[in-house]
Amino acid sequence: MNSTSGISPATTAIDAPQDLLIVLRHAPHGSSWLREGLDVALVAAAFGKRVGLLFQGDGVFALLQGQSSGPLAQKGTHPQLAMLEMYDIEHLWVSEAALAARGLPVDSLMLPVTSLEASRIARLMHSHPHTLIF
Amino acid sequence: MLVHAAPYSQQGALSALRFANAVVERGHRLSTVFFYHDGVHNASALMSPPQDEVQLADGWKRLHREGGTQLLVCIAAGLRRGLVDTGEAARHGLNSHSVEPPFELTGVGQLVDAMLENDRLITFAP
Numbered sequence: 404m405n406s407t408s409g410i411s412p413a414t415t416a417i418d419a420p421q422d423l424l425i426v427l428r429h430a431p432h433g434s435s436w437l438r439e440g441l442d443v444a445l446v447a448a449a450f451g452k453r454v455g456l457l458f459q460g461d462g463v464f465a466l467l468q469g470q471s472s473g474p475l476a477q478k479g480t481h482p483q484l485a486m487l488e489m490y491d492i493e494h495l496w497v498s499e500a501a502l503a504a505r506g507l508p509v510d511s512l513m514l515p516v517t518s519l520e521a522s523r524i525a526r527l528m529h530s531h532p533h534t535l536i537f
Numbered sequence: 538m539l540v541h542a543a544p545y546s547q548q549g550a551l552s553a554l555r556f557a558n559a560v561v562e563r564g565h566r567l568s569t570v571f572f573y574h575d576g577v578h579n580a581s582a583l584m585s586p587p588q589d590e591v592q593l594a595d596g597w598k599r600l601h602r603e604g605g606t607q608l609l610v611c612i613a614a615g616l617r618r619g620l621v622d623t624g625e626a627a628r629h630g631l632n633s634h635s636v637e638p639p640f641e642l643t644g645v646g647q648l649v650d651a652m653l654e655n656d657r658l659i660t661f662a663p
Contacts, residue, residue, distance in 0.1 A: 423649065439574050439614060447649045533652055535539070536660065537574075 421455035421494055423447050424531035427462035431480040437465055440537025441483040448490035455494035456487075457527065458516070463501045466512040484514060498524060538567065539648065539660040540576035544593045545586065546663075550579055553661035554596045561604050569607040569651040570600065572640075575663070577615040580608065580640040601639040609651075612642040 425444045429436035448454045458466060470481045487495070499518040502509060509518045519527060528534060538557060542549025553570070560567050572579050584594045600606040610620060619635060622642050626634040636642060652658045 422653065435574065435614075442613065443573075443645050443648065446645045450646050450649060452649060452653075533658070535652075536662070 419494075420530045420532075422452040422533060424455045424457060424528065424534045426457045426459055426528075426534060426536040427465060428460040429537065430461040430464040431470060432475045432477050436537045437462065437480050438478070438483065440535070441480055443535060443537075444492060445483065445486065445490055448492050453494075454490075454492050455496065455531070456492065457524070458495070458497040458501070459524075460498070460501055463497055463505060463507060466497065466514060466516065467507070468511065468513045481513075487514065496524070496527060538570045539658060540570060540572050540579060541574040542661055542663045543575035543578045544581075544584065545590075546575070549661040549663045550576065550593060551591060554591075554593060554600075556659065556661070557600055557606070558596070561600065561606075567600065567604060567606045568655055569609060569647075570597065571648045571651060572608070572610045573614055573645070573648065575618075576661075577610050577618055577620045580610040580615065580620055580636050582637040582640075583635050598639060607651075608640045609643045609647050610636060610640055611645050611648070613645065615642055 425440055427437055427440050431437050444454050444456060465480055465484060470479050472479050495514055495516040497509070497512070497516045497518050499520050502518060509516065538553060540550060540553045542553065544550045557567055557570065579593060579597060581594070586592060597608055601608050612625070615621065615636065616625065616629070620642070621629065621631060621634050622636040623634045625642060626632070
């Protein structure tokens with residue numbers, strides 16, 4: 404089972420391993436994990452590496468629309484996510500279970516993503532020898 | 538090796554150093570330690586732990602001295618947290634610095650290169 408929102412069918416290809424898989428497991432606010440993980444993704448892409456992103460756990464909150472810096476006074480990661488396409492980061496995967504646990508429908512997210520069930524996430528990680536987890 | 542854990546606050550930093558020493562003792566080459574996230578604090582030249590505690594800074598420097606391991610610190614993560622070498626201190630108008638050789642401030646691109654050039658990457662998070 405997988406479902407894709409938006410218009411990018413390329414994001415469904417989990418069998419086309421990227422040079423680097425970055426797993427994002429933290430929410431945009433409250434820590435710098437997400438921002439520093441995305442920084443690695445953008446830099447790697449700028450150096451010509453093919454980068455895929457997997458949003459797991461609270462990392463799925465990064466994909467919510469309508470975020471701003473808000474009362475926590477952190478910059479937020481919205482602007483970085485908006486730049487992914489410019490850096491040719493097109494392979495965006497998200498944990499189906501993480502979305503469901505948080506009541507987030509996949510078509511409510513700000514970017515076209517492919518949602519994956521647990522067994523496909525295992526396959527995805529297995530197919531990427533270079534993985535960084537944030 | 539990628540270190541995200543801060544020294545003394547979290548076990549990850551000490552575990553990373555112990556693992557690094559074990560790797561070298563077994564005859565492997567440890568080419569690079571990259572400090573990122575709160576791990577950049579491992580590069581502070583101003584750490585002054587009590588004498589009867591593990592001397593983490595000495596441990597990192599010994600890896601460099603004895604095995605030529607590069608000690609790379611993410612410059613963006615470091616600057617935010619007060620980890621600056623003499624060059625960056627001058628550039629930002631700061632009147633002191635906290636990073637000295639053999640630690641080197643560098644871009645995160647070096648992490649990506651190290652990851653793709655070496656057989657293995659081991660991450661130590663908090």
